[in-house]
Amino acid sequence: xxxxxxxxxLNRRKKINLLPYLLILPTFVFIALFTIYPTFSVLQSSQxxxxxxxxxxxxxxxxxxxxxxxxxRSIRGPHDVGLAYFRAMLDPSxxxxxxxxxxxxxxxxxxxxxxxVTMLLAFVFAVMVNRxxxxxxxxxxxxxxxxxxPLVSAATIWLFFFTPDYGxxxxxxxxLGYSGPQNWIINRSLGLWALMIVSIWKNAGxxxxxxxxxxxxxxxxVYEAADLDGAGWLTKMFRITLPxxxxxxxxxxVIAIITSFQNVDHAFVLTNxxxxxxxxxLLYEIYKQRFVLGNxxxxxxxxxxMIVVLxxxxxxxxxxxxxxxxxx
Amino acid sequence: MNNSVTTATSASRTAQLSWSRAxxxxxxxxxxxxxxxxxxxxxxxxxxxxxxxxxxDPLGQNDVWxxxxxxxxxxxxxxxxxxxxxxxxxxxxxxRSYYGNTLEYVLMTLAVQLVTVTLAAFAFVQYQFPGKxxxxxxxxxQLMIPTAILLVPNFTIISQLGLYDTTLAIAIPYFGSxxxxxxxxxxxxxxxxxxxxxxxxxxxxxxxxxxxxYLPPTRATLVAFGMVSVSFxxxxxxxxxxxxxxxxxxxxxxxxxxxxxTDIGAQWSLIMAxxxxxxxxxxxxxxxxxxxxxxxxxNSGFK
Numbered sequence: 001x002x003x004x005x006x007x008x009x010l011n012r013r014k015k016i017n018l019l020p021y022l023l024i025l026p027t028f029v030f031i032a033l034f035t036i037y038p039t040f041s042v043l044q045s046s047q048x049x050x051x052x053x054x055x056x057x058x059x060x061x062x063x064x065x066x067x068x069x070x071x072x073r074s075i076r077g078p079h080d081v082g083l084a085y086f087r088a089m090l091d092p093s094x095x096x097x098x099x100x101x102x103x104x105x106x107x108x109x110x111x112x113x114x115x116x117v118t119m120l121l122a123f124v125f126a127v128m129v130n131r132x133x134x135x136x137x138x139x140x141x142x143x144x145x146x147x148x149x150p151l152v153s154a155a156t157i158w159l160f161f162f163t164p165d166y167g168x169x170x171x172x173x174x175x176l177g178y179s180g181p182q183n184w185i186i187n188r189s190l191g192l193w194a195l196m197i198v199s200i201w202k203n204a205g206x207x208x209x210x211x212x213x214x215x216x217x218x219x220x221x222v223y224e225a226a227d228l229d230g231a232g233w234l235t236k237m238f239r240i241t242l243p244x245x246x247x248x249x250x251x252x253x254v255i256a257i258i259t260s261f262q263n264v265d266h267a268f269v270l271t272n273x274x275x276x277x278x279x280x281x282l283l284y285e286i287y288k289q290r291f292v293l294g295n296x297x298x299x300x301x302x303x304x305x306m307i308v309v310l311x312x313x314x315x316x317x318x319x320x321x322x323x324x325x326x327x328x
Numbered sequence: 329m330n331n332s333v334t335t336a337t338s339a340s341r342t343a344q345l346s347w348s349r350a351x352x353x354x355x356x357x358x359x360x361x362x363x364x365x366x367x368x369x370x371x372x373x374x375x376x377x378x379x380x381x382x383x384x385d386p387l388g389q390n391d392v393w394x395x396x397x398x399x400x401x402x403x404x405x406x407x408x409x410x411x412x413x414x415x416x417x418x419x420x421x422x423x424r425s426y427y428g429n430t431l432e433y434v435l436m437t438l439a440v441q442l443v444t445v446t447l448a449a450f451a452f453v454q455y456q457f458p459g460k461x462x463x464x465x466x467x468x469x470q471l472m473i474p475t476a477i478l479l480v481p482n483f484t485i486i487s488q489l490g491l492y493d494t495t496l497a498i499a500i501p502y503f504g505s506x507x508x509x510x511x512x513x514x515x516x517x518x519x520x521x522x523x524x525x526x527x528x529x530x531x532x533x534x535x536x537x538x539x540x541x542y543l544p545p546t547r548a549t550l551v552a553f554g555m556v557s558v559s560f561x562x563x564x565x566x567x568x569x570x571x572x573x574x575x576x577x578x579x580x581x582x583x584x585x586x587x588x589x590t591d592i593g594a595q596w597s598l599i600m601a602x603x604x605x606x607x608x609x610x611x612x613x614x615x616x617x618x619x620x621x622x623x624x625x626x627n628s629g630f631k
Contacts, residue, residue: 016457
């Protein structure tokens, strides 16, 4: 019966067919429960002060609890504090604000450096590997295999490379004439660099394959025409290849940024000993506040910030790509 | 055709003039490729070599590759003894192990995803119904807000469901996949309408349409999705770390705990043997099915 109606779209619309809803239901239930519901519930819980690890006693003096002006309230909570965590985050003199500024600073530096460097390397790799030579398959595997490693394994291997005195990274730097500090994972700015190096090494080959796919989809006749005009290698690269790969580049940048936000597994191996969080990235800090320090409200508030950052970013990107495809 | 041949010969003079310069250019690019490829490969080569060092021979200045004492499997043996990587028989049953747990949640995720993703994508392609666009956009929210960043609220949900420290807890947030739904929808849209319509006229039921018409030409996409899903979940750490405490620890967690065992100190050969134990299956599969893996990961970025 449904099939008879299927051939006549008008008939099909008259009575509501439950089947498509049932088919979508499993997917929808899980996404509603683990994506949509938590996105809203976290808005609620970011307005609650709760430190279950603290003793349930009242504090006479001001303990600098966000949103709790009056003394003699339990330092454990829970208390409804409204938007106090968000106000505290914007105030660098509060403990939450201090952490927030540091973590956002780290996350921005990390993203602003790793994303363009990884993309540039990915493009260079793709151009190198997009040639038909017998040994080029080996090079492709060498660039791509880090994608198959867990980030925590990659970090473990690099932990050795960053070892003072005999770690290969330090040995290589010394051979190049570098005589600076060797303990990359104990020092704030070097700790962040260690995270960035591992991320770049791991992701360049992953992003390479998108450029490779893009390069292989380019129209060959354009290059033949350019050859006839005697165009050089550089001209072809900047006048033909890069402009034609603009959409690929936009797309690769989205993947690179989302990857850089949601992958922090290397921090568990490389910078976990920096207890004061000098090199913490946003998602790692969320984990630490909630599961190590027991600061539930702040972890929830940071999650809200992360959701907002991602939404703003994807919306902007969506808008940009829509506008660009209109132009074409 | 003829035209391009004649123009090519007229261009060959210019090409000859710049031939020697071009050859230097090619040598330069080849050299750079080899240099970078070696730089990228050094970490895994070092890992493999050091994993065969005896655990009793620590690394030192200028002594970080092969051991003077030769090649041995001792480090693998010690690693397996120190941590429950593999199950052993206990009261007639297999004990919990890192491998067992990882296999359990990875295969569970994959099995459920293949079903949910196929059904949802089929509904979106085959039927017109009120609320279709809205449902589709609601599902796509998962692409904008990755499940990974919702670990704090999702941990609360897992606790409330009473799933803490189970492999189901690791798998369940990924049972619905916006990415997979989108990918399969794109693939199903390529299936010729005439095929679908003629099957409908023959009186095919919905599951016959799905199984006989939609799935055969799109199997490659489904396999590609499966490969990306398996490698993503096999390699994940943060979420399993948060929702397991003891019984359901996966391989990545095992490696992390291994690196933090104090009595190991800087026994790199042990840690590297452990690293290779956890990456081996995926790695070997990758080396064998290289092209398929790379193609799958290309599909993971849909246009």
